[in-house]
Amino acid sequence: MKKVLSFVFAIVLLLSCMGLTSCSDKYEVVGLSKLVLNKYSLSASFYVKEGDTQEKENANKAAKEIMDLATDIANSCNLSDLDSDLSRINTSKANTEVKVSSHTIKMIKRGKELYTLTNGAYNIAIYTLVDLYMMSPRFTKVLDIDGPFGFFYYTDSMEKYFFVDEYDFFTREDIERLKNNLAEAPSQDKINKVLSEGYLDLGKIIIDEENLTVTRLDERVKIDLGGISKGYLCDRAYEIAKKYDMYSGVINFAGNLYVIGGDIRNKVDWPVEIDDPNDQGVTQIGSINVNNKGVATSGTYQRFYWYKDNVYHHILDSKTGKPADTEIVSATIVCDSSADADALATSIIVLGLDKGTELLNELGYSALLLLNDGTYVEVGETQLNLFKGAIYYKK
Amino acid sequence: MNKVKDIKTSKLFKPLDLVIYLFLVVLFLIFILVPHKNAAKKVEVKIAGQESIYFDIYNEDGGYNNLTYTIKTTDTHYNVLVIEDGYVFVKEANCSNQICVKMGKKNYEGARITCEPFGVTIILHGDKINDDIVTK
Numbered sequence: 001m002k003k004v005l006s007f008v009f010a011i012v013l014l015l016s017c018m019g020l021t022s023c024s025d026k027y028e029v030v031g032l033s034k035l036v037l038n039k040y041s042l043s044a045s046f047y048v049k050e051g052d053t054q055e056k057e058n059a060n061k062a063a064k065e066i067m068d069l070a071t072d073i074a075n076s077c078n079l080s081d082l083d084s085d086l087s088r089i090n091t092s093k094a095n096t097e098v099k100v101s102s103h104t105i106k107m108i109k110r111g112k113e114l115y116t117l118t119n120g121a122y123n124i125a126i127y128t129l130v131d132l133y134m135m136s137p138r139f140t141k142v143l144d145i146d147g148p149f150g151f152f153y154y155t156d157s158m159e160k161y162f163f164v165d166e167y168d169f170f171t172r173e174d175i176e177r178l179k180n181n182l183a184e185a186p187s188q189d190k191i192n193k194v195l196s197e198g199y200l201d202l203g204k205i206i207i208d209e210e211n212l213t214v215t216r217l218d219e220r221v222k223i224d225l226g227g228i229s230k231g232y233l234c235d236r237a238y239e240i241a242k243k244y245d246m247y248s249g250v251i252n253f254a255g256n257l258y259v260i261g262g263d264i265r266n267k268v269d270w271p272v273e274i275d276d277p278n279d280q281g282v283t284q285i286g287s288i289n290v291n292n293k294g295v296a297t298s299g300t301y302q303r304f305y306w307y308k309d310n311v312y313h314h315i316l317d318s319k320t321g322k323p324a325d326t327e328i329v330s331a332t333i334v335c336d337s338s339a340d341a342d343a344l345a346t347s348i349i350v351l352g353l354d355k356g357t358e359l360l361n362e363l364g365y366s367a368l369l370l371l372n373d374g375t376y377v378e379v380g381e382t383q384l385n386l387f388k389g390a391i392y393y394k395k
Numbered sequence: 396m397n398k399v400k401d402i403k404t405s406k407l408f409k410p411l412d413l414v415i416y417l418f419l420v421v422l423f424l425i426f427i428l429v430p431h432k433n434a435a436k437k438v439e440v441k442i443a444g445q446e447s448i449y450f451d452i453y454n455e456d457g458g459y460n461n462l463t464y465t466i467k468t469t470d471t472h473y474n475v476l477v478i479e480d481g482y483v484f485v486k487e488a489n490c491s492n493q494i495c496v497k498m499g500k501k502n503y504e505g506a507r508i509t510c511e512p513f514g515v516t517i518i519l520h521g522d523k524i525n526d527d528i529v530t531k
Contacts, residue, residue, distance in 0.1 A: 041449040255531025273529040282516050297530040332530055
């Protein structure tokens with residue numbers, strides 16, 4: 001009898017030890033992910049208490065609502081869809097009101113505010129310049145899958161995106177020469193024309209918040225919301241998550257984040273990892289701890305091509321008409337608005353270290369800036385936890 | 396020696412008990428020390444300088460999401476990625492060293508298949524939220 005008792009006792013001891021090792025698993029993950037526009041990965045993941053059916057149901061509803069919202073927002077500002085809000089604005093006649101969704105209005109409104117705040121470093125009317133560098137969706141879109149950046153795949157079905165108005169800088173001869181070939185950087189003459197003839201004049205875009213209309217005063221001005229739309233989506237997704245009482249989770253839209261609370265399973269803040277610019281983001285140099293904030297990163301190491309021994313990256317300065325050339329190679333912004341983080345990550349690289357840090361301090365936003373000399377700068381509350389083996393030094 | 400004798404002669408610890416206890420301790424140690432490899436749920440294809448592309452290993456009904464995808468890094472470089480019955484592998488590639496093909500089939504979270512010549516990394520993710528949190 002004693003033998004049986006001791007055996008049972010040992011088993012109970014063993015099971016309780018096992019139980020102790022897995023006591024962190026009181027929460028389970030509920031979430032959804034999908035590719036938006038066949039390209040951008042969106043995931044909404046929440047921790048809910050294991051066995052709590054109400055929480056689980058709420059998380060499922062929140063995730064579903066976020067996925068639907070993503071489709072709406074993406075459709076509003078998809079430049080590859082000629083019927084989207086943005087395409088209709090960019091092809092509208094001057095002084096004609098274009099009816100758009102409330103999302104489009106809100107993005108343009110915040111874009112205009114950020115233009116003022118950043119002293120023009122962030123400009124949603126940058127489309128023509130982006131297009132001039134062959135970085136707009138019409139140059140990078142290949143059916144539903146993108147090829148390598150800087151390689152212009154051309155099929156006859158893409159004809160509809162070209163020669164649509166008299167302000168297109170690309171002629172039929174240009175396209176014939178460039179198709180199925182590597183991208184070419186624009187000539188200084190073309191850049192000068194874009195800068196001096198008001199192609200990037202955001203003041204020519206007028207919004208009517210009440211009637212949800214956008215009017216272009218000049219047909220040369222075209223807008224691109226690529227620098228704010230991912231963050232904007234994360235902000236709206238966060239609102240949905242809060243509506244369903246989610247307290248721990250992550251919304252991740254192609255690297256733009258909104259983290260909800262902290263990691264409740266491990267009782268820590270969310271460790272948000274930062275890509276290593278030196279290997280184009282294949283590995284990460286470290287992480288920053290974030291709790292209940294939006295996060296976005298821009299880097300000159302993403303989306304670039306070589307032309308005549310020079311690198312042309314996608315962060316363009318609307319004042320010089322060229323890729324930003326400052327000491328910052330990567331900017332990660334942490335603040336209450338993921339849309340602001342998204343737009344500012346780009347702007348801070350354009351502004352450079354001194355002006356960029358000044359603006360961030362003024363706004364009270366935190367940031368991690370990686371510089372081209374292998375050092376990093378922490379702004380505000382951000383602290384980088386370097387991974388073992390990462391060669392970066394604090395400035 | 397006396398202690399061992401005591402254990403051997405005591406009524407609570409008989410030789411058979413010791414065997415059982417040792418067996419349980421070994422079982423416990425195996426449980427603690429052997430790394431648990433969870434089945435992967437998602438495949439990320441990272442190409443240097445580009446947005447990642449994601450594929451689900453399971454479909455919405457819980458069945459396997461089998462597919463073949465050709466990763467083109469230039470107009471001539473390619474790796475053929477296959478996701479089949481929960482396993483992920485590179486079936487074919489025209490890279491110089493063929494390491495990605497030789498790495499074989501993977502099915503657990505955290506596993507990686509890399510093709511250095513073309514700058515392609517294939518990463519298998521599980522269902523931990525932490526897998527996702529890289530800002531770009």
